[in-house]
Amino acid sequence: MTSQVYIAGAAMTPFGRHNELSMQGLAQAAVLNALKDASVRREEVQAIYAANVYGGMVLGQVLMRDTGITGPALYNVENACASGATAVHLACQALRLGLYETVVVFGVEQLTQLGGGTIPLQRNDYKTELYASHGMTLPTVYAMRGTRYLHERGETAELLARVAVKNRAHGARNPLAQQRTEVTLEEVLNSRPVAEPLTLLQCCPSAVDGAAAVVLTTRRPTQHSAAVRILASAVQSGYQELGCDDILDAEITARTARLAYEQSGVDPKDVNLVELHDAFTIAELLYYEALQLAKPGEGGELLRSGATALGGRVPVNPSGGLLAKGHPLGATGVAQMVEIVWQLQNRADGRQIENAKIGLTQCTGGGIAGVDHAASAVHILGV
Amino acid sequence: MTSIEVASRTGSRDEAVCLDASREKDTGKAVFPRIPGTSPSADRFHPINLSPEAILYSHTTIHPNPKTGLKPFVLVYADFPEDVRVFGRLELADGEKPEIGSRLCVRSKGEGADPNADYFFTVAKGGKS
Known part of the structure; x- marks a missing residue:
């Protein structure tokens, strides 16, 4: 690591059904607003990292063509739900190596085009095909x-159900969240069963569009109240599942988090807020322990104590998380960082966490058959 | 946990089967389905056959969108004595419910079926392990 990496600008579109905006419109809105937020001119962008899952070939170039930001290296990044976070990771590497001074990372997805329902699994695998x-x-x-x-x-x-109640209450305070209605325990438990014990309100919405972008730079930004640094950026892939592993051990996430904590020198107890991958309620409970927010076996108690709600010791998913904000796959990892940046800079209207200095994001990608998850990404941001 | 009636087993010509799997030479742990013999990685594994019975490790009842008209069905992870976990459907007789720790049998649809692709589980007589 030769350079500090800062997030100079951050922006995202509202997450939801965007019938009036193409994927180009979504991506360009996020990128241009992030550049404006960073006070960075288009010609200063030296590379672009474009994260997406279902958009197709050379998507980043297609989406950026009309913006006038053409010519610099453009890397298309796919790592399932961790695509956006992986793109940030790759950008960090290049910046730290001194290859670039200023780059843009964006993620975008238009899942409404797939028609709703559960999203397709990966292809080209005999085991996934069978299962x-x-x-x-x-x-x-x-x-x-x-x-x-x-x-x-x-x-x-x-x-x-308590996870859904908490995160949907947070989402109700976020104007960019797809689902902004608070729900009760009874409403969650009585919503349509999907895959027991999970009911509909415990699953992130699958028909959602959105984009998010950040401007990363090695120049210390001065235009906001605090300069947000990326203190750690870790990405890992899943081990092959052999034998009869413990499915409650989120091994890949624990491993990636350990790397991030080591890289940053941050103690887990010093993390002030977390945006994690709550695609389904059970995931948040498992990740409390994998991220060392709770000791093994104590995730449930952490939730019940109120520590992970807004106003608690370490609010988790103040944006509403994937459950309420929505989960446009390629955009999710970047949007998590947008939320942390806004929180650290006192710009999270309606859901601001007081005096937050350290935030953590966590994304997992791909429930691929035969490995824990395909990818895990953990980033630690600080001011 | 199953809240409404699930699709139940009707056929009686199902056959007990032993699934094909692989055992990793380095760790002694197994994987299912068997690593294809044509795989360049095949030499990392030994071919093995699994026992006809396993233990239910976890389960879920899937409720298809009501618009599909499909009945709910039960999926399980089944742990075999050869130290391998297999995913598949659990077909229940009337009155049966999925239960962690239950003994399961591996069965196939019978004549003409590929047991390694068309297998399913049933609750073994005597149920709990």
Whole structure:
């Protein structure tokens, strides 16, 4: 690491159904607003990292063509739900190596074009093909964890529902979130069952569009109240699942988080807020422990204590998380960082966490058959 | 946990089967399905056959969107004595419910079916392990 990397500008579109905006419109809105936020001119951009999952070939170039930001190196990045975070990771590497001084990272997805329902699994794998033919989907993977969690911990489905109640209450305070309605425990538990023990309100919405962008630079920015630095950037891939592993051990996330904590020198107890990958309620409970926010076996108690709600010791998903804000795959990892930047700079209207200095983002990508997850990314940001 | 009636087993010509898997030479742990023999990585593994019974490790009941008209169905992770976990459908007789720790049998649809692709699980007689 030769240079400090700062997030000079951050922007995102509202997440939701965007019938009136093309994917080009979404991506360009995020990128141009991030550049404006950073006070960076288009000609200063030396590279672009474009994250997306379902958009197709040379997508970044297609989306940026009309902006006038053409010519610099453009890297298209796909790592399932961790695509955006992986793009930030790659950009950090290049900046730290001194290859560039200022780059743009954006993520975009238009899932409404897929028609809703569970998103397609990856292709080109005999194991995934077999398991998909038997009914394997992403909700299935998480529901299996949910059932086992409740069994081993002696809990009821009410604990899972509490995650949805919390994050949807946060989302109600975020004008950019897709779902802005507070819900009760009863409403969550009585919503349509999807994959038991998960009900509809415990699953992130799958019909959502959106884009997010950040401007990364090695020049210390001065235009905001605080300069946000990327203190750690870690990405790992999943080990092959052999034997009969413990599915409650989010091993890839724990491993990636350890790397990020080591890189940054930050102690987990000093993290002030977290944006994590709550695609399904059970995931948030597992990640409390993997990210060392709670000791092993104490994730449920952390949630019940209120520590992870706005106003608590370490608010988790103040944006509403994937459950309420929405989960346009390629955009998610970048949008998590946008939220942390705004929180650290006192710009998170309606949901501001007081005096936050350290924020953490965590994304996992791909519930691929045969590995824990395909990818995990953890970033630690600080002022 | 199953809140409404799920698709139940009707056929009686199902056959008990032993699935094909692979055991990693380095760790002794197994994987299913078997690593294809044509794979350049095949020499990392030994071919093995799994026992006809396993233990239910976790389960979920899938509720298809009501618009599809499809009945709910049960999916499981089943742990085999050869130290390998297999994902698949659990077909229940009337009155049966999925339960962690239950003994399961591996079955196939019978004549003409590829057991390594068309397998499913049923609850073994005596149920709990």
